[in-house]
Amino acid sequence: MSQPPSHIEEARLASSTAQISTPSTTGQTQVDQASKPKNFGDLPLELREIIWMYALPSPRVFEALVYESAGLKMQLLERRHLRMPLAHVCFESRRIVKEAGYILAFQDENRPDDPGVWFHPQKDVIERTIWGPGDIRHQDIE
Numbered sequence: 089m090s091q092p093p094s095h096i097e098e099a100r101l102a103s104s105t106a107q108i109s110t111p112s113t114t115g116q117t118q119v120d121q122a123s124k125p126k127n128f129g130d131l132p133l134e135l136r137e138i139i140w141m142y143a144l145p146s147p148r149v150f151e152a153l154v155y156e157s158a159g160l161k162m163q164l165l166e167r168r169h170l171r172m173p174l175a176h177v178c179f180e181s182r183r184i185v186k187e188a189g190y191i192l193a194f195q196d197e198n199r200p201d202d203p204g205v206w207f208h209p210q211k212d213v214i215e216r217t218i219w220g221p222g223d224i225r226h227q228d229i230e
Contacts, residue, residue: 140184143174147211150194172206 128136148170175185185206195204 136180137184140174140181141188143181144185144188145172145174147208147213150205150207150212150214152194152214152216170205175206 175182189210190206190208192204193207196202
C-alpha cells in the first residue's frame with residue numbers, strides 16, 4: 089500500500105495537535121470572555137467619560153435671523169440639525185455635555201415647552217442675517 093502524500097500527513101498531524109491543545113485554549117477563552125465587560129456601563133468610569141468626550145460634536149454653525157423691527161430679536165432658522173442626542177442618552181452623558189461648556193440657549197418663545205438647543209459659546213458660530221421691515225425676499229419672476 090502506498091503512503092499518502094506528505095502534505096496530507098502534515099495536515100493530519102496538525103489537526104491532531106490542534107485537538108490536543110483545544111481544551112486548554114477553550115478554557116483560556118472562557119476565562120477571557122468572563123472578564124470582558126458585556127455592557128457599556130460595565131466599563132470603568134474614566135473610560136466611559138473618554139468615550140463621551142469623543143462623542144461631543146465638532147463646532148457647529150447656527151444660522152439666525154435677526155428682526156430689526158422687533159428690537160433686534162434673534163430667531164434660529166433651522167433647529168433640527170442642532171439637536172444633540174448625546175445630552176439625552178443618560179445622566180452621565182448629559183453631565184459630560186454640561187462640563188464641556190455647552191448651555192441650553194435659543195429657546196423658541198412661541199413654544200413654551202421648547203428647552204432650546206445646546207450651544208457652546210467658545211466653539212460654535214452664530215451666523216446672523218439682519219432683516220428689517222423693508223426687506224422683502226422673493227425670487228425674480230421672468
